[in-house]
Amino acid sequence: MKINILKFLGSLALFLAFVTSSVTANAGTKDDVIKKGSLDCGVSQGVPGFSNADASGKWTGIDVDMCRAVAAAVFGDANKVKYQPLSAKDRFEVLKSGQIDMLARNTTWTLSRDAGLALEFVGTNFYDGQGFIVRKAAKIDSAKKLNNVKVCVETGTTTELNLRDYFKANNLKYEAVSFTKADEAVAAYDAGRCDVYTTDKSGLAAQRTKMKNPADHTVLPETISKEPLGPVVRGDDQNWKDIAAWSLYVMIEAEELGVSSKNIDSMKSTDNPNIKRLLGLEGDTGKSLGLTPEWSYNIIKQVGNYGEVYEANVGAKTPIGLARDGSPNQLWTKGGILYAPPVR
């Protein structure tokens, strides 16, 4: 039988990988990663500011920096990462089947994904919510006025689920036109196939930069959902989960303590015990995680603290232009909700 089923074949391969792979009681993802010599990290197929490859193939974004932080912790070298771009639809199967070691792909933490898919969400590196973008010519200023519209959306996301909840709750008529790639959904919206495009608001800001004429569109004020985006690992390796989680916390804690990639070396002479512990000069945080004592130093030195990562990738001065002050993605001490447990 000649099978010509392109996408289907991908899933089939996964299926076969799954039924044929032997049950290795996961000795340790960390050891596997060290043996391979690089971290396989699942990212998006291109969301500027989160994970996006430039013309030379260099990846940047806050999700990319999440991968880099873990690589810095494990290898002492943030560049030892192999990026695997994934669609929303495929990401969890690829993670489950072991083709990647972690997923950092603007992925929303939900109960059914956390508990139902045998996965582990390690934290939140960006607090987001879903929104809508429309053409200015549509003369619409509120999502409540979207009636009888066609909405372009990416399949396999929380987005398509929230979309339905919102229109149903507000008794508005709509048609969801679903695509498997963000680029296709955006292009369809841009060509007039849909009247509205919807995704996480960070995604709207990012995708807008790809439209033919970004100034012709406007993001509606409503935020219709909670989208805590964060890295994900498989649920069968507690140590690996801890490594990923604390790689994130260290970046947040560093910002709170005023430690950055620029001043970290001068900070080594500090008397502050919190900073000393953070830098591995006191205590043995590395040992608990099975890492070298310099693991946290390497993250901050090579990747930066959370604030540096934020401003460089999605901050007000970038094309994405998401102001941090007043948003949840600010430290708890400055009115946001970023709060790292004590590193000790």
Added chain:
Amino acid sequence: MFRIDEIKNSLKKNLQLGNLVPQFLLLFVLFFIVYYFTSNAQTNMAARNISSGFGFLQTNSGFDVQFSLIDYDGSYSFGRAYLVGLLNTLLVSSFGIVFATILGFLVGVARLSNNFLLSKLSQLYVEILRNLPLILQIFFWYFVVLRNLPSTENSFIFLDFLIVNVQGAYFPKFIFTNFNAIFYGLVCALLTIFFAQYYSKKLIYERGKSLPIFKISILCLILFTTIFSLIGNTDLQLQQAELIQNFGIFNYVGGVKLVPEFLALLFALSLYTSTFIAENVRAGILSVGKGQKEASKSLGFNNSQSLKLIIIPQALRVIIPPTTNQYLNLLKNSSLAAGIGYPDLASVFAGTALSQTGKAIEIIFIVMLTYLSISLIISAFLNWYNHKIAFIEK
């Protein structure tokens, strides 16, 4: 699919002891392989704490689908979503098969025509469309042709019957009152046609006279349905989609709507497959001995009569088996739909439902089984047909 006597013969041969041992071995190996894979999958799932089972089919899907033949939205179950995908696959495949067959026959016959231009044009058609990858042709129709249609408020409108814009094509809905009458008219017409055919066969055998049975049939259909609908007071209303404005957004609502994703897939599948069918038709016609045509000429048949009554019936035996393959290919190729977002079985169920539930094994299993079953049904039907029209050798 198989002839009973063939099966009997091969069974007899196979049941000799010398043959039995290797066959049991083969069976054992097969059994072992299946057992190994299923038990391995189960252990893997247990080890990864993945719940299995088909219970999810009854829970709410939570997602909508833009194009569905049955009532569906996110409040229906995943099982219903499966049905939506299946029907969409069957819809595009059956339309595709019909169009590909008609086009294929026309092009195949035209290719053998004495008209130089016509035959060269058909050759060009076949050579171009057959040699371009199907996915590219789908993209061509979708991204190049249908994407560049005018916006909703500037739609092309043909005689108020067809509205075309970047969001799709709209036809009026046919709304009948007292449809029963037409239905009874149809039944009567079909019965009459059946008897007319029987009678005309008798006429041919007994007196060598032929009736214009095709014309009679058409006449019957028209006559009976109009008379019945007049008596039964049938009324037909055309309900075309209406342009609705909501601030600066224009949308057609109502009517029968064909989305561009469907149209692009249908065009590409029909044209691509028609080239292969055209080649089958050409080969079939060429396989009929030259003598047949000459003989029919000397019996006084004109060109179209000899094609219709002598050549095609014989050619069909050669055409049908490879054409069955093309039908199966078309069905399987329809799963390229995911590339442009047409909600077929593969993209709704093996795509969206799979990623929303994580039930990879169950879903892939269901989808494979479904494609396999449809394929087997199609080939069983065509094998039966081929067998029916085959020469009865004495």
